Amino acid sequence: MRxxxxxxxxxxxxxxxxxxxxxxxxxxxxxxxEAEKTHPCLVPYSExxxxxxxxxxxxAAIVAALTTKESHDG
Numbered sequence: 001m002r003x004x005x006x007x008x009x010x011x012x013x014x015x016x017x018x019x020x021x022x023x024x025x026x027x028x029x030x031x032x033x034e035a036e037k038t039h040p041c042l043v044p045y046s047e048x049x050x051x052x053x054x055x056x057x058x059x060a061a062i063v064a065a066l067t068t069k070e071s072h073d074g
Contacts, residue, residue, distance in 0.1 A: 007064065010056040011045040018042055 008016070021042060029038020041052055048056070 008060070010053070010060040013060060014041075014045045014048070014056055 021039060024037070026037040026039055026042060028040070028042040029036065030040060032039045041048060045053075045056075
């Protein structure tokens with residue numbers, strides 16, 4: 001979340017998540033399977049389904065809004 005607080009874009013946050021997952025042994029697969037360490041979202045940001053793009057954009061926007069509010073609230 002630190003990256004989101006520092007103004008990272010949704011695409012940058014997704015890449016960071018992918019890097020974290022692949023470093024932990026996860027690979028792309030048709031479904032999320034914790035035992036097999038597969039996840040369908042381990043793809044470039046531009047290849048994510050529309051609902052995932054909206055979720056990532058929403059998360060980045062919420063963090064940005066909260067971070068801005070916190071900095072003004074002091």
